[in-house]
Amino acid sequence: xxxxxxxxxxxxxxxxxxxxxxxxxxxxxxxxxxxxxxxxxxxxxxxxxxxxxxxxxxxxxxxxxxxxxxxxxxxxxxxxxxxxxxxxxxxxxxxxxxxxxxxxxxxxxxxxxxxxxxxxxxxxxxxxxxxxxxxxxxxxxxxxxxxxxxxxxxxxxxxxxxxxxxxxxxxxxxxxxxxxxxxxxxxxxxxxxxxxxxxxxxxxxxxxxxxxxxxxxxxxxxxxxxxxxxxxxxxxxxxxxxxxxxxxxxxxxxxxxxxxxxxxxxxxxxxxxxxxxxxxxxxxxxxxxxxxxxxxxxxxxxxxxxxxxxxxxxxxxxxxxxxxxxxxxxxxxxxxxxxxxxxxxxxxxxxxxxxxxxxxxxxxxxxxxxxxxxxxxxxxxxxxxxxxxxxxxxxxxxxxxxxxxxxxxxxxxxxxxxxxxxxxxxxxxxxxxxxxxxxxxxxxxxxxxxxxxxxxxxxxxxxxxxxxxxxxxxxxxxxxxxxxxxxxxxxxxxxxxxxxxxxxxxxxxxxx
Numbered sequence: 001x002x003x004x005x006x007x008x009x010x011x012x013x014x015x016x017x018x019x020x021x022x023x024x025x026x027x028x029x030x031x032x033x034x035x036x037x038x039x040x041x042x043x044x045x046x047x048x049x050x051x052x053x054x055x056x057x058x059x060x061x062x063x064x065x066x067x068x069x070x071x072x073x074x075x076x077x078x079x080x081x082x083x084x085x086x087x088x089x090x091x092x093x094x095x096x097x098x099x100x101x102x103x104x105x106x107x108x109x110x111x112x113x114x115x116x117x118x119x120x121x122x123x124x125x126x127x128x129x130x131x132x133x134x135x136x137x138x139x140x141x142x143x144x145x146x147x148x149x150x151x152x153x154x155x156x157x158x159x160x161x162x163x164x165x166x167x168x169x170x171x172x173x174x175x176x177x178x179x180x181x182x183x184x185x186x187x188x189x190x191x192x193x194x195x196x197x198x199x200x201x202x203x204x205x206x207x208x209x210x211x212x213x214x215x216x217x218x219x220x221x222x223x224x225x226x227x228x229x230x231x232x233x234x235x236x237x238x239x240x241x242x243x244x245x246x247x248x249x250x251x252x253x254x255x256x257x258x259x260x261x262x263x264x265x266x267x268x269x270x271x272x273x274x275x276x277x278x279x280x281x282x283x284x285x286x287x288x289x290x291x292x293x294x295x296x297x298x299x300x301x302x303x304x305x306x307x308x309x310x311x312x313x314x315x316x317x318x319x320x321x322x323x324x325x326x327x328x329x330x331x332x333x334x335x336x337x338x339x340x341x342x343x344x345x346x347x348x349x350x351x352x353x354x355x356x357x358x359x360x361x362x363x364x365x366x367x368x369x370x371x372x373x374x375x376x377x378x379x380x381x382x383x384x385x386x387x388x389x390x391x392x393x394x395x396x397x398x399x400x401x402x403x404x405x406x407x408x409x410x411x412x413x414x415x416x417x418x419x420x421x422x423x424x425x426x427x428x429x430x431x432x433x434x435x436x437x438x439x440x441x442x443x444x445x446x447x448x449x450x451x452x453x454x455x456x457x458x459x460x461x462x463x464x465x466x467x468x469x470x471x472x473x474x475x476x477x478x479x480x481x482x483x484x485x486x487x488x489x490x491x492x493x494x495x496x497x498x499x500x501x502x503x504x505x506x507x508x509x510x511x512x
Contacts, residue, residue: 005367007038011206011216013191013229015044017168018337018354019222020175024068025358027182036183041214043206045190055168055278055285056084056265056348058440059103059161064355068178076497078174079166080281083146083263083496085137087347089452090268093401099130099452100264101347102137104160105444107479113464115479116447118472120431120460127473131451133480136160139487146263146493156486163348165265165278165285187214194233202332202370203233217368220361221335225342230325230335237326243414244394245322246407247273247344251301252287252318253311263493267346271405272300275307276345281497283312289344294407320344322390328382329375334361341386346396349389352440356385384438391420392441392449399424399453424455431457 010026012019023042030038065075075081086102107115115134122128132138137160140146150157180186189208196203205215221229230236242248261279268275273290288304295303301315324341328334336357343349360381364374397411398420415421419436426432427450433443450456464472 005369007217007367009216010038010040010218010220011214012040012042012220012222013206014222014224014337014339015042015172015176015186016222016224016337017172017351018224018339019044020172020179021064021351021354022220022222022336022358023179023184024175024182025064025362027179027184028068029362031182040179040184041187041216042179042184043187043189043191043208043214045188047190055280056165056276056345057163057351058348059163060352060355061163068175070174070178075174076164076166079164079170080283081164081166082261082280083493084163084165084265084348085141085146085160085263086265086448088141088262088264088266089396090266091402092267092269092396092452093454094403097401099448100132100135100138100141101445101448101452102135102141102160103162103445104135104137106131106134106447108159110475111463111466113461114443116444117431117460117464118476120457121464121469122473122476123456124459125469127469128476131447134476134483135448136483136487137162139483140490141262141264143487144260144262144493145487145490146496147490156482157490162263165280167280187212191228194229196233200331203229217332218366219333221333221339222337224338225320227325227335227339229333230328230330230339234327234330234333236328236330236335238321239323239326240321241323241390242321244390244411244417245344245397246291246293246410247289247322248320249292249297249300250287250289250318250320250344251297251304252285252316253304253308254283254285254313255308255311257282257284260492260494263496265348269400269402270303271295272407274346275304284308286311289346291407294405324383324386327379328357329378332370334378336361340382343386343389343393346393347389347441349393349440353385353389356440357382381438384436385440387417387419388436388439388441391417391423392446394420395424395446395449396453399450399455401454428455428457431460 012023019042023040026040027036030036086100089099091097106119119128119131119134136156149160152158189210191206192209193207194203195205203219205213207213219229221227257279266277272295273288275288276286278285286308288300290300320342322343325335328340337354340357360378364378366374394416398416400408402408426434433446
């Protein structure tokens with residue numbers, strides 16, 4: 001009976017990053033010895049431009065690439081990728097301020113407590129001003145060094161992670177080759193109608209502008225901001241988060257690379273928003289995220305061009321409303337990517353939200369009955385994840401120390417979501433970071449942003465007060481020196497590129 005109710009056809013609406021990530025992941029999951037066990041068709045139109053979202057990522061992208069079978073060296077070559085150790089923040093606490101959110105911890109567990117708590121204790125006693133010397137990815141970034149972490153957990157060079165920065169168009173193109181090689185069928189055309197079953201309300205197919213009908217049981221909406229199926233047909237609704245994140249526009253462009261590319265994304269606060277800089281092997285992707293309430297489109301463009309100089313491409317203006325679909329899955333339509341919601345790219349979460357949406361769908365994959373329990377579980381998980389990312393992004397704005405614009409005053413004075421307000425108060429009181437279900441960022445990432453913006457706990461947990469203060473300071477000095485020596489053994493970031501191979505450094509240096 002279960003086999004009789006199994007899905008017979010899946011239709012993905014929209015290509016780009018979201019569509020081809022979805023197609024390649026599903027094709028890999030349903031690939032059998034004789035080909036695909038579940039037919040998958042992707043519909044896209046060359047006449048409809050894609051946003052090209054997500055040139056920068058966070059570490060889980062490496063798991064996705066491994067799952068679909070992308071070799072790292074080949075991927076780096078095909079997408080012009082660079083490594084990413086974190087995000088370099090400039091001017092968020094005022095002109096000249098700087099901190100780095102690195103993908104790693106601040107040291108080992110000591111007496112059952114995270115090392116950051118000992119650093120909080122030293123800060124409270126006036127012994128240190130920053131946690132940067134205990135962040136290996138930060139030290140590596142400052143020296144423009146990179147090598148993949150070593151496998152030996154005893155080595156300090158195993159205590160960080162990394163992501164990629166790449167050309168999103170080239171990534172989608174590479175995934176298309178992979179998906180079509182596994183049996184996914186691509187159909188060119190613009191969708192003009194979506195017939196529905198009169199009794200269930202489920203979509204039965206999509207009609208293209210040439211009159212052809214593509215039937216399916218499950219439809220995955222990767223149509224971008226339009227939400228062609230999830231909103232245009234199923235009317236899932238949208239939850240607006242503009243009150244907390246008032247930026248509603250962006251202008252993107254590319255410009256020439258000068259000098260070696262750094263293993264990081266840069267986010268520079270501006271009067272009406274913030275500017276991004278993503279170095280690839282062959283160019284830089286840049287742009288300005290801003291609020292139309294506090295600057296005009298022309299002013300924003302002029303401001304950006306004044307900072308980056310003549311671009312390689314025409315500026316690409318974008319308009320958006322930060323928020324999420326009230327139902328990411330409704331009926332037999334699952335939205336993935338921008339069709340399910342949008343959060344500005346301050347911490348490079350767009351592709352990760354695509355990836356986790358795909359993973360959640362595979363975990364809760366339906367049959368033709370579309371069990372409401374599966375739909376409810378998917379929607380709950382999706383809502384939680386979007387809300388957790390929202391809170392992390394709001395944190396940057398709410399705690400920013402800039403005083404040069406109405407945007408920053410509004411963000412500072414607007415009460416944050418309750419879930420974030422609780423995190424802030426708990427951190428200020430004792431340095432605790434209580435993660436909720438479906439968090440995308442771990443405790444040390446939160447600590448990096450808190451302390452980078454000048455917010456430290458009033459005191460550390462009493463559980464780190466057993467050793468004497470001088471003993472803690474001595475251990476901190478040893479670990480700081482250990483990290484500095486380990487970083488010095490790592491090769492230049494340029495050695496990561498396949499066309500300039502160098503032997504990666506390894507180390508048996510151990511943490512205390």
